[in-house]
């Protein structure tokens with residue numbers, strides 16, 4: 497069994513859509529980035545790549561490549577999962593924490609789980625999604641951005 501950790505942050509900006517875990521969330525600002533800036537999925541990809549000893553998302557999807565402009569991060573997650581499968585890895589479980597002062601993430605957790613479940617062939621029961629505010633402290637607390645931290649466990653061999 498292998499464990500990986502991923503962490504990412506993106507700045508909030510007016511005129512951008514807010515996409516978290518592949519779910520479009522109505523909000524006055526969205527996350528800024530070269531891609532769709534889905535901070536949750538970025539942290540998840542890094543956790544999976546880290547567990548597999550496979551570098552990071554910047555290595556696989558450089559932000560200088562026009563191919564990734566506004567790309568759906570869920571589609572990148574599918575590619576990451578393909579890389580893992582090539583090396584005979586399967587995912588045991590993933591545990592996600594989103595740090596956001598707003599909006600509330602709770603109502604979207606089931607849809608987020610659904611998207612992740614499809615992308616990495618993992619039962620929804622093995623996907624943890626949580627959210628916390630930063631109690632108004634720091635960049636997340638001031639509403640300047642959103643952060644996500646993910647722990648993932650993978651194994652080499654057949655899926656259970």
Ligand SMILES: Nc1ccn([C@@H]2O[C@H](COP(=O)(O)O)[C@@H](O)[C@H]2O)c(=O)n1
Nearest residue numbers: 596597598599600601602627628629630
């Ligand atoms: N963006 C967020 C932040 C929090 N929640 C939910 O509220 C609970 C309390 O948050 P605290 O930061 O005050 O501990 C948290 O456990 C989540 O259930 C949320 O949905 N979205």
Ligand SMILES: C[C@@]1(CO)OP(=O)(O)OP(=O)(O)OC[C@H]1O
Nearest residue numbers: 529530531553554557558559564
């Ligand atoms: C997936 C990528 C692709 O440009 O997304 P970005 O929106 O640039 O986000 P960041 O987390 O700064 O870097 C990861 C990139 O590889």
